[in-house]
Amino acid sequence: MKENNVTINSIAKSLGISVTTISRVLNGLGEQYRISKKTIELVKVTADNLNYSPNNIAKGLRLKKSSTIGLIVPDITNAWFAQLAFGIENEARKHHYNIFLCNSNDDIKVEKKTISLLQNWMVDGIIIAPIGLDCEHLVKASKSGTPLVLIDRFFEGVDLPYISSNDYEGSLDANQYLIDNGHKKIACFQGIVGTSPNKQRLEGYKQALKNNKIAFNPELVMGNDFGFNNGYTSAKKLIKNLAKTNITAIFSMGNQITLGLLKAFKEEGVQIPNDISIVSFDEQIYSDLLFTPMSTVSHMSENLGDMSLKMLFDQFDKNENTKPKNVVLKSKLIIRDSVKNLKLKN
Amino acid sequence: MKENNVTINSIAKSLGISVTTISRVLNGLGEQYRISKKTIELVKVTADNLNYSPNNIAKGLRLKKSSTIGLIVPDITNAWFAQLAFGIENEARKHHYNIFLCNSNDDIKVEKKTISLLQNWMVDGIIIAPIGLDCEHLVKASKSGTPLVLIDRFFEGVDLPYISSNDYEGSLDANQYLIDNGHKKIACFQGIVGTSPNKQRLEGYKQALKNNKIAFNPELVMGNDFGFNNGYTSAKKLIKNLAKTNITAIFSMGNQITLGLLKAFKEEGVQIPNDISIVSFDEQIYSDLLFTPMSTVSHMSENLGDMSLKMLFDQFDKNENTKPKNVVLKSKLIIRDSVKNLKLKN
DNA sequence: ATGAAAGCGCTAACAA
DNA sequence: TTGTTAGCGCTTTCAT
DSSP: OOOOOOOHHHHHHHHTOOHHHHHHHHTTOTTTTTOOHHHHHHHHHHHHHTTOOOOHHHHHHHHTOOOEEEEEESOTTSHHHHHHHHHHHHHHHHTTOEEEEEEOTTOHHHHHHHHHHHHHTTOSEEEEOOOSSOOHHHHHHHHTTOOEEEEEOOOTTOOOOEEEEOHHHHHHHHHHHHHHTTOOSEEEEOOSTTSHHHHHHHHHHHHHHHHTTOOOOGGGEEOOOSSHHHHHHHHHHHHHTHHHHOOOEEEESOHHHHHHHHHHHHHHTOOTTTTOEEEEESOOTTGGGBSSOOEEEEOOOTTHHHHHHHHHHHHHTOOTTOOOOOEEEOOEEEOOSSOOOTTSOO | OOOOOOOHHHHHHHHTOOHHHHHHHHTTOTTTTTOOHHHHHHHHHHHHHTTOOOOHHHHHHHHTOOOEEEEEESOTTSHHHHHHHHHHHHHHHHTTOEEEEEEOTTOHHHHHHHHHHHHHTTOSEEEEOOOSSOOHHHHHHHHTTOOEEEEEOOOTTOOOOEEEEOHHHHHHHHHHHHHHTTOOSEEEEOOSTTSHHHHHHHHHHHHHHHHTTOOOOGGGEEOOOSSHHHHHHHHHHHHHTHHHHOOOEEEESOHHHHHHHHHHHHHHTOOTTTTOEEEEESOOTTGGGBSSOOEEEEOOOTTHHHHHHHHHHHHHTOOTTOOOOOEEEOOEEEOOSSOOOTTSOO
């Protein structure tokens, strides 16, 4: 903690002027209160000389406003969330807001704790990519006066403003694309079971099968984590039984999963797309540069930061009749070389 | 801002007990002050029922301690810093500290502003990956009572504790490796000129040349940014004159630069390592999975978060004679397939 | 075993 | 044009 004892109080004393005047001048309210130019100048100069800087904590206590926004993501290491955080932080700074960064680690307990921690910090609002297993604590937070914006995931039938990716559609498209290329036995490498994006993506997978009259086989759905290791171990298992199972394609629900999976395939000499086809969620800057250019579902938006922050600020005005409109990001299938067309003879 | 009006004051009133007692009980000091078990129980239960949660801002003002740490990185989107942030945040949470995340965008002005902003927030300390162009403001901050830990970069002859990567050695190794493989005309794709890692890596490059009696040619050093686009455009330029210049290898100073460069080469059909060899700074989880497995300089440590936080906490104790020891992360050359051995006939 | 009161640094209603 | 003062919610010294 900085040990700068220069306060408006100390300035006031040393100048023989009241704190009010100091406060006013330093907040640019000198004109408004018709404080004499002499005084204004004097205050400004001495504040400068003494290297005064306001104590935001005291300000926050007084104003009941912290100029701080909480950002909760599952994992800042995930490029998608890093980009989100970057956008938000940059935009927030322009508005003189600070960002509390918190990782929930996709752990609902951590998420709940974090929410209340942030509330104790009197954050002016929270932007959160929720785990999605539960939303009671979110509703409670919102009701108790902490504006919320959900990002990436939302809750059906719950009145919390959100910016969501169209996970369902993205998944549907990806799997339809696989099916269009003649794939019928498609393994599904999933993330954390029960989380909202996982549910949506699984729904899309199932629906695509259904639309094409392919029976859903729960044994083809594997894994329970969005991380690299999950992809790696699942892939190793899959490779063992590849001949038996006749699986010809994989639908991967996350970029980290996909990397793990690629690593395993590389180690085992499995060729993509010759031996197995892949479509993966999450377009990345390197998707095109992998040893097999990856077909991906992209669901990023450049101005995600602006958008989410704006949705939050809109709530600050408390104008009940201007509820922020929810946003659904379009997802887009980017086709590259990781899927083999089984309908073509080769 | 949460509008929870439950304060120790309101509890005190409703219970007809003094705030002092409430405060003591709620801070677990009941025993110590020999408050009767009845009262303790009563206070705890009502606090719970009323859903009381302490106002950290008020606490901070009183205690002159914010339980908050500022983290300044150039760009959270860069995987290296994301990993750092993840580690720090996780560790900080265990100690009930919050993290203010700030991107400096490699802009020294932003860095300076951010430092003073964080100081106004009374952060208990700052962990920063400084731009490296200047350190006056850092020294000032440190002297004024805000403990600092520099990460990734440091300043020679300046008494600020740091955890640094051994950029110089890493660069020296990488370039020696290229030279050992018969490369003499090595282009250097650099990041932001003047920043500390860039300087160090450039030094390593120069030294490697010198050690092998190869003249340094400033025209071979190109670019001025750690981003993707810089790699891309520099590579495009380089390709145009590839035949003329006889450049056989590239030393890239950052992973994002390398991705841009790969993109350009892919577009232009330039083969790696046949047409040109590459060694890149920054090992990434996908380095092995690129269309040409990339030889990289790795300089990450798993427990970077713990370490940097610990260095900060050590300073809190203000025990002057236990100054934290600086740490230099070993850099390690990881050899893959992106360098051609020119000494072998093919 | 419990409480009164001061004060952290700031803002703003009210006064003059 | 400037100042007095109360109070944001909390901790802690000093009293009892």
